[in-house]
Structure formats: structure tokens, C-alpha cells
Amino acid sequence: MDRARVGLKDVARLAGVSVKTVSNVVNGYIHVTPATRTRVEAAIKELNYRPNLSARNLRQGRTGIIALAVPELDTPYFAELAKFVVAAAEERGLTVLIDHTGASREREQLVAEGFRARLIDGLILSPLALTPEDLSARMDDTPMVLLGERVYEGPADHIVVDNVAAAKEATLHLASLGRTRIAAIGSQDTVAAESSRLRLEGYRRALKEAGLPLDDRLVVPAEEYHRADGARAMAELLDSGAAPDAVFCFNDLLALGALRTLLERGLAVPGDVALAGFDDIEDGRYGTPTLTTISPDKRAIARQAVGLLAGRMAGTSGQAREFRVPYQLMIRESSGG
Amino acid sequence: MDRARVGLKDVARLAGVSVKTVSNVVNGYIHVTPATRTRVEAAIKELNYRPNLSARNLRQGRTGIIALAVPELDTPYFAELAKFVVAAAEERGLTVLIDHTGASREREQLVAEGFRARLIDGLILSPLALTPEDLSARMDDTPMVLLGERVYEGPADHIVVDNVAAAKEATLHLASLGRTRIAAIGSQDTVAAESSRLRLEGYRRALKEAGLPLDDRLVVPAEEYHRADGARAMAELLDSGAAPDAVFCFNDLLALGALRTLLERGLAVPGDVALAGFDDIEDGRYGTPTLTTISPDKRAIARQAVGLLAGRMAGTSGQAREFRVPYQLMIRESSGG
């Protein structure tokens, strides 16, 4: 194999034209004779020429690459989201590079501060640990769109789902089944745990609206949002004697973990305890029982994020914007659907 | 914000040195006076300079980016694998760009043929539909490592798990429980479905070794490897009257789908039907019951792939190599563990 890189120059020599003409053919410039075009295309094919994107990018000042930074890629919610983002980016001719931050503030800062600067044209960041102050202090001027639940007043565009309303709707749904001891799994007391706080707020408002008392023993924290944490939290809840007859989990993985504990202990779902989650990941749609959950429109999130980012990259200026993306309560078997 | 890009030139002017000296500081060149270094570093900080990677890459002829092309990113197995690949790449200072092929032969060909050529230095491809002929015909000379089950004699390095042995071990485990009517879910008759074929072969060998008859009605195809296919296949199996007392599913998602059908129909797992899967995805470790499965060492797969690729990128030449990665049978509740 030729290890030697073939460039416009080589194609030009073979086709007997200037370098620029080859460039014109490659870029579909209109004023090229069919004859030359054919000749050049033949040469391109013969040499198996591929444009050097680094050179092109250098010249044009853009790379066509955007980064998507998520806490964990192997979390179903983010994997599904990533898929939609990649698809939405492709529609616009953009390539996605994925960073995972592991939910560490340090890594999130690094990404926001332009760790990939001059390689990417834009950044979609799903922050978990980053504080609004971190964001205000941001130096890098790469366009950025924030994803997810948190509401920032800061200077960055962001896409949000109304967590309070969604959590309230899920909790009210459980109440509408006649449940009176509705627990919540997933509270967090870190400064940065905004989405947890918002969902808790929704839960509280729902209880108030339903005329149910607020019992602190029914609110159980979860350090992370994985199945294991949900299983552990559910066990605590049952052992504490709080005797819940429904549980709203702050995400689906917590709910699936909780479900596991409930079934292990011989409790019926939804018979003894009704269950609702948040995220609508595929796992929840095929478990036993299937999981009632809040389904944020992930495709819309991805589309909006990429669209907004593309706009900024194209030079749109102005105030940071917030886009609200719709969600839907999916009632399934775990709450008697 | 300065929208104007700051380059070495600007830093050099501010620090009162030549462009190359700044470059030397940035790259940690040894022979720079502490005094100059400090001065330059101050200037870099003041201007918030970031190297332009496109330019650097153009100059050096490499980008430091590798692509990982997987069929579906939101499939747990690949999401987990992707995470390990990203981590392994980071250890070597490489950045990963993810492509998803949707298991389409066309997209896989596109990727292998250098769709991203001159942007990436190497490619890790997990082929599903690509034929060995496609690979032999490959023109692009970007280093490539193939991932996954398929064994190619072709010209590319690849990382494999011994599918036949693993499938045999899983099936034999089911037989060792005293089950005599062991079904298999996931056969495929596409030309390209190599991994399905290998797992089926392992299943057959196990039956032979256990002295069990081979009953065609016990082998059920699955078009794709998702939960829905598993659920459907299990239903077919039960409706056909084949009366299985154990099922080996060719991946965990199929198994989880099958599990769903079994529980829906009031059958006990593993009491009435024992179940085993393949991949060891996290979902299987927290379902009810937990899932017996073949666990390929994903971290090793990722490490080997990136290492091998890095070697080729550094210029190692020679015959295509095959690396075998270990696996482990994880016995859990679905087979009475």
C-alpha cells in the first residue's frame, strides 16, 4: 500500500490541471467543464484521494466537530441521548466526539474550559457537578449548550425539561391510585445536585396538592443513580418501617433497583407498592412489570441542542436562551397501567 | 470576548520572543531559560492561548483521533464497551470519535473505506454485516482493528472472544442442572451473521457432548438482538409446544426479553425454565432473577484493541493478528446460582 499520502497536488499532476481546479471539482464548484471534471474525477479515483480534513479545517477555521460531554456513557439514558445527538449532528454534517466526565466537577470544568479547544466547534455539555459560578467564570469562547435538568441563569444556552412539573405529575399519578404513603428515592444533598432538588420539589408540591402529609422518613437519598443505589434505598425504606405503598424514583435505574428489592422481599408491584421512575429508558419498557415513568422527548432534546449550537457556531449572538422540551407520563404496569 | 483567534504569533509578540520559542515552551522543549519560559507562560495565560489542533495535526500528519464504529450505541453491550475504549484511548492520549453503523452493511463499508479518512489515525470497527470480501477489497490504508466475535482470515487485526467455546460452556452448564430440553434463541440465517452461527455451533457441540438430542424446534431465530425479539421468540417457543426446560439466549437482551415472556405466562425461572445469556450487561445483574451469562472481559477487549491499533499507527507492520480475550461464565439466579 502507498503509505505516502496523496494530496490535491498528486491528483492535479495526474489529471494535468492545477491544484485549484481539483479543489474546485472536489467542492462541486459550478464552472468546470464536464471534460475536465471527468478527467479529474478519474484521477481522484485512481489515486484514491481523500481530502485532508486537518488542512481544510485549518484553512476554513472550523472543524465540523462538536463534542458531547456526558457523565456516563454506559448509563442507558445518556447512551440513548448520545445516539440521538449523533443522528441530529449528522443531519447537519457535523461529527460528534464524545467525552465522559464521570460526573466529576473537575472533568466538567476541564471540558467547559476548552480542553478540546480549537479541535471542536461547539460543545454540548450535560453538567452534573458544575456550579453556576464555574460557568460564569468560563473563559473559553467555544459555543456551548447545556443539557438537562438544571436551570442556570448563567451565560449559556440550555435545554431543559420541566423537572418540577414532571415530578409533580408522576407523584400525583401515584396519589390518584389511592396511595397515601408515597415515598421518594433519590434525594441528594450535594450543592450541585440540582436535578435531584427539582424533582424533590415536584414531589413535595404534589403531596401538598393531594392533601397528603409530608413524612421525612419517606424521602430516601441515593448517592448515585444506579440500580444498586435504588436497591439499597428501597431496602432502607422497608427496614425503616416507613411502610410506603408507592415510590417515586428520581430515575429509572433507581426504580429498577427498587423493583428488584421489592420482588425479592415478596412484595407485589403494583399490588403492594406502586412504582414510578424518570427517563423512560428501554430497560423499563421490558422489565417485569413494565415501568411507569416520565418520558422526556430525547429526540427533541438532541435536535434542539444541535440546532441551537449550530446557530451559535454560525455566529448568532445575543442573550443565552432556554428551551423547554416536552415530556410525557407513561403509565405502565408498575402503577397498574 | 475576543472572537479573534489568538495564535502563537500573538503570544510571541506579547512576550517579545519568536514564534518558535513560544512553540518550544508549549511543547516542553528543554533548552529554554527559566526567565523566558516564565515570560512566555505569562503571555499565554494573559491571552488565554490554546494551540490550534488542526494546524498541529496538519503539520505532524496525525490527528490523535481514533474512531470507534459500533452497530448501536444505545445497546448496553456497546455502550459499556465504548466507555472502556474511551478510557483506554485516553490513557494513550488519544481521542475517540464514535460512529454508529446501525448494523447496515453500507454504513460499515463506508466507515471501513475511510469515510473519515484523514481525520482519524485509526479505526476500531465492530462489524456485523461486513463480509470478509468487503474487507479484502478495502482500499483505505488507515490502520483498523476489528472487534467482536467474527473470525476473519482477512488482512485486518482483530480481537475475538471464543464464541463456540463460550456458548458450549453456557449450554453445558444448563445441561449440568439436569435439563434435557435446552432451547436456543437467536439463530440467524443472514450470510453475515457470523456470531450467531458460532454460538449456535457451540450450542450444538454442547448438546452432543451432553448426549442430548438435537431438536430443531428448540432453535428459534431472532431478527435483531433486542428485548422485543427475545420476548417474541420465547412466546413462539412456548406456543410451538416444544416445551423447553432451559434456554440459552445468544445475548443478554434476548434473555431479558425471554424472561419477560416467561414471567408473564406464570412460569418460574429457574424453576420451570432455566435461562442463560451472553454479554454480561449491567441490566442482567439487577433483574429479577439475576441473569446467568457469559461475561467477556470488555476492559481487556478495549485495551487490546486500542493497544494494537496504537501499534499499527506507530508503524508496526506485519501480518494481521488475532487476539483472543478471556471470558467467564457467571452463574446467577436464572440458572439457580
Add this chain to the structure above:
DNA sequence: ATCGTTGTATTCAACGTTGTAAAGAAGTGC
């Protein structure tokens, strides 16, 4: 014929970086 117009192809410079070679400064050994 002459002028403009349009279409086709070329030359030149520049994007920001780094490898090479070489220049200048400073020390070392005789």
C-alpha cells in the same frame, strides 16, 4: 473590429503549527 460579459482555469497567499538548520551567546579545555 471593439467592447463588455460570461465561463473556465490558474497563480498566489494565507490558515497556525513545528522540524531543520543555523546563528549567536556562553562556557570549557588547552
Add this chain to the structure above:
DNA sequence: GCACTTCTTTACAACGTTGAATACAACGAT
């Protein structure tokens, strides 16, 4: 003091591409 090495910094060219400016040819209208 001289030749020599070592350290520090620089000028220059090149990576492969494309935008701007321009040359040249062909054409139609005057």
C-alpha cells in the same frame, strides 16, 4: 587566546487546503 562544545533562540520552509484576484478564451452585441 583559540578551537570546541553546549545552550538558547531564531528564520525559514513546509504540511494540504481554499479564498481572492487574475489571466485567458469564447461569445454576443454594438
